[in-house]
Amino acid sequence: MIEVERLSKTYQMGEQKVSALDGVDFTIEKGEFVAIMGPSGSGKSTLMNLLGCLDLPSSGIYRLENLDIQDLKPNQLAEVRNRSIGFVFQSFNLLPRATALENTELPLLYGRVAKSAEIAFQALERVGLAHRAKHRPTELSGGERQRVAIARALVNSPAIILADEPTGNLDSTTGKEILNLFLELNQEGVTVILVTHELEVAQQTKRIIQMRDGKIINDTMNGVLSC
Amino acid sequence: MxxxxxxxxxxxxxxxxxxxxxxxxxxxxxxxxxxxxxxxxxxxxxxxxxxTISKFGTNIITIKPGQKKSRHVTTGKVDTLTLEDADFVEKNISLITGVAAQVYRSAQLKFENKNTNTTVRGTGASYARLANFEMDRGRYFNNEEIRSAQRVCVVGSTVLKNLFEGINPLGKTVKVDGKNFLVIGTTVSKGALSWYDPDDQIFIPVTTAQKRVFGMKHVQSIDVQAEKIEDLETIKEDISRFLRQRHNISEGKEDDFYVQNSAQWLNxxxxxxxxxxxxxxxxxxxxxxxxxxxxxxxxxxxxxxxxxxxxxxxxxxxxxxxxxxxxxxxxxxxxxxxxxxxxxxxxxxxxxxxxxxxxxxxxxxxxxxxxxxxxxxxxxxxxxxxxxxxxxxxxxxxxxxx
Known part of the structure; x- marks a missing residue:
């Protein structure tokens, strides 16, 4: 499903070239639940941006569902993001003036999917928030907001859900609930890639990729971490 | 969607x-x-x-005095038209039904203790007909009164309201710049424009205006009414030719008058x-x-x-x-x-x-x-x-x- 070969990203910082990602290789199969860990500056955000088709690599190959992402134009990237990727952010990133249902519906509208309101409502039902459909983000708790964001990520039945520290802004109880939701979704067959710095969270996933200085230093299956 | x-x-x-x-x-x-x-x-x-302009009739040709030029020097005076020119036009031009010479100036009117400033228009007898003024009471002055420069006047409806509210003005005497005039008629209102009220004026014989009020020998405009609109151009050409002759304007020199019809003026x-x-x-x-x-x-x-x-x-x-x-x-x-x-x-x-x-x-x-x-x-x-x-x-x- 995801094939990454010698993926690199360098940024121009004034006179200097900074290598944020330095020749990364891995593959992720359909139905996996992968945690990406690493200290800040290790390149995990850069990797997420590339996997999420928000940015293009400086070199290397990123193949998503057999599509060569590195060769795409901005509008094609937007289409891939819309169709194949669901984002869940640490700070929820919901539109403040739109209701939960409207927030969830938005990707379907950009994808020009018919019966968008119905599908969006089903997605809200799936995350247990059907009764809050007409509420705006400001009227929802942090956990509820993150559920809306997950519903929005799910609504287009994407190939992968990319979650960037989804529990980072939540208390531990709510964080656990959200993590359980990801686990449930994964059991239903959704591929999830999750960035976290909490070992506790990472240990519940099937696979942990550890990064440092733009490189993968560890890639372990079944949550057995070799430190 | x-x-x-x-x-x-x-x-x-x-x-x-x-x-x-x-x-x-x-x-x-x-x-x-x-x-x-x-x-x-x-x-x-x-x-x-x-x-409003078209109310005055589109079959009217207006002759206005131009600037007299002597040796290419413009004197600035516009006194090239006279009453005699008007008479001359009336006698010599065919296809016309009326000629009315005019002089006008604003003046102060006084009746008993009321005063008003208005336009005093000196005209010929046929002006009322040419300018579509209908008489309300009394009559317009006749040729005899013009010839002898009588001090009679016809009052417009705005002036009537200002000076004679509730009074029958006929037979009353009104002072125009201090001179007594007998009111012999009033006109029906034509309705005012924002910038011009045709009812805010009084009419006096053109001769009286020249000799007794304004002290001038020339006239400020001559209105000529054509019988048919189709003849307007012919009449204009005739007027130009005759007046040039009368004013001794040699070939190649400019007219010392303007001939315009109201349609042109309208345009x-x-x-x-x-x-x-x-x-x-x-x-x-x-x-x-x-x-x-x-x-x-x-x-x-x-x-x-x-x-x-x-x-x-x-x-x-x-x-x-x-x-x-x-x-x-x-x-x-x-x-x-x-x-x-x-x-x-x-x-x-x-x-x-x-x-x-x-x-x-x-x-x-x-x-x-x-x-x-x-x-x-x-x-x-x-x-x-x-x-x-x-x-x-x-x-x-x-x-x-x-």
């Missing part, structure tokens, strides 16, 4: 900042309202004037009024432009404020074009809103102007369509730059924006 959702979103974002939206739209509101009301005032003035007035309307409209259009700059300014602020929102939209798959459209819809909506309110306001202003100011105003569909179209175009034009800026934002940076 998507466009409808975008429209709803744009409306919602405008409603979130009601005051800001209103202030932004205000520029357009004022612009459109001023375009519509200015053009309506200009058009109203033009049509009303043309109507040139119409053109002047149109220019005036365009000028008013143009000035108003500038305020519409300023309104457009206001939209651009607010949209730029809005794009900056909503950087994060733009980032979210891009992350979930909005294309550049869709972001562009969203912001364009917003700015066009503002100008649309402003245009709509501006039209109502403009119509309201022109109503008020015609009710209170007494100016006739005409709100033309053309000016509505023009100003509305222009304001929407301004929304697109000035909204494009901010919208394009939003559409080109980098999604990663936009998402990181606090």
């Amino acid at each position: 998507l466009i409808w959702v975008m429209f709803k979103m744009a409306l919602r974002s405008l409603l979130t900042h009601k005051l800001r939206t209103f202030l932004t739209a205000l520029g357009i509101i004022i612009g459109v309202a001023s375009v519509i009301s200015m053009i309506s005032i200009g058009e109203g003035a033009r049509l009303q004037t043309l109507n 040139s007035w119409g053109d002047a009024a149109k220019t005036f309307t365009y000028l008013l409209g143009g000035i108003a259009a500038i305020s519409l432009m300023v309104g457009g700059i206001g939209i651009m300014n607010i949209m730029l602020v809005s794009v900056t404020e909503r950087t994060r929102e733009i980032g979210i939209r891009k992350a979930i798959g909005a294309k550049k074009r869709e972001i562009l459209e969203q912001f364009l819809i917003e700015s066009v909506l503002i100008s649309f809103l402003g245009g709509g309110i501006g039209i109502l306001l403009g119509i309201g202003i022109s109503r008020i102007v015609s009710n209170i100011g007494g100016w006739e105003t005409i709100v033309s569909t053309q000016s509505i369509i023009l100003s509305f179209g222009f304001s929407v175009a301004i929304g697109v034009f000035f909204g494009f730059y901010p919208a394009n800026k939003a559409a080109n934002l980098n999604p990663i940076e936009a998402l990181r924006y606090e």
Whole structure:
């Protein structure tokens, strides 16, 4: 499903070239639940941006569902993001003036999917928030907001859900609930890639990729971490 | 489908900042309202004037004195026409039904303890007929009274109201610049224009005016009535030829008089009024432009404020074009809103102007369509730059924006 070969990203910082990602290789199969860990500056955000088709690599190959992402134009990237990727952010990133249902519906509208309101409502039902459909983000708790964001990520039945520290802004109880939701979704067959710095969270996933200085230093299956 | 959702979103974002939206739209509101009301005032003035001018009859040729030139030096005096010229025209030109020489000046009128300033017009006996004045009471002066320069006068209805409220003026004596005149008639009101009231004048014999009131030997204009409109050109040519001869103007020299018919005068007035309307409209259009700059300014602020929102939209798959459209819809909506309110306001202003100011105003569909179209175009034009800026934002940076 995801094939990454010698993926690199360098940024121009004034006179200097900074290598944020330095020749990364891995593959992720359909139905996996992968945690990406690493200290800040290790390149995990850069990797997420590339996997999420928000940015293009400086070199290397990123193949998503057999599509060569590195060769795409901005509008094609937007289409891939819309169709194949669901984002869940640490700070929820919901539109403040739109209701939960409207927030969830938005990707379907950009994808020009018919019966968008119905599908969006089903997605809200799936995350247990059907009764809050007409509420705006400001009227929802942090956990509820993150559920809306997950519903929005799910609504287009994407190939992968990319979650960037989804529990980072939540208390531990709510964080656990959200993590359980990801686990449930994964059991239903959704591929999830999750960035976290909490070992506790990472240990519940099937696979942990550890990064440092733009490189993968560890890639372990079944949550057995070799430190 | 998507466009409808975008429209709803744009409306919602405008409603979130009601005051800001209103202030932004205000520029357009004022612009459109001023375009519509200015053009309506200009058009109203033009049509009303043309109507009134055509009331004087389109079969009238007016001879006006020109400047006398001696050795290419213009003296500046315009006293080239005389009563004798008028008589000469009447006797020698065919195809005409009347000639009326005129002199006019404003003067003070006094009756008992009331006074008024008005136009005193010295005319021939046929002037009332030529200028379409109907008699209300009494009669117009006759040729005999003109020949002997009698001090008699006919009073217009505005003067009548000012001086003789509730009194029968016939047989009363009125003082014109201190000289006594006997009132022998009154005219039926013709209705006033905002800038000219044909009823605010009194008529006295042209000879009396020349000798006893103004102290002048020339006349200021000679009206000639043609029997048929088709003959106007022939008559004009005849008048020119005869008067040149009479004034001893040699071949190749310019006339010392002008011959115009009212149709020409109507046209040139119409053109002047149109220019005036365009000028008013143009000035108003500038305020519409300023309104457009206001939209651009607010949209730029809005794009900056909503950087994060733009980032979210891009992350979930909005294309550049869709972001562009969203912001364009917003700015066009503002100008649309402003245009709509501006039209109502403009119509309201022109109503008020015609009710209170007494100016006739005409709100033309053309000016509505023009100003509305222009304001929407301004929304697109000035909204494009901010919208394009939003559409080109980098999604990663936009998402990181606090």
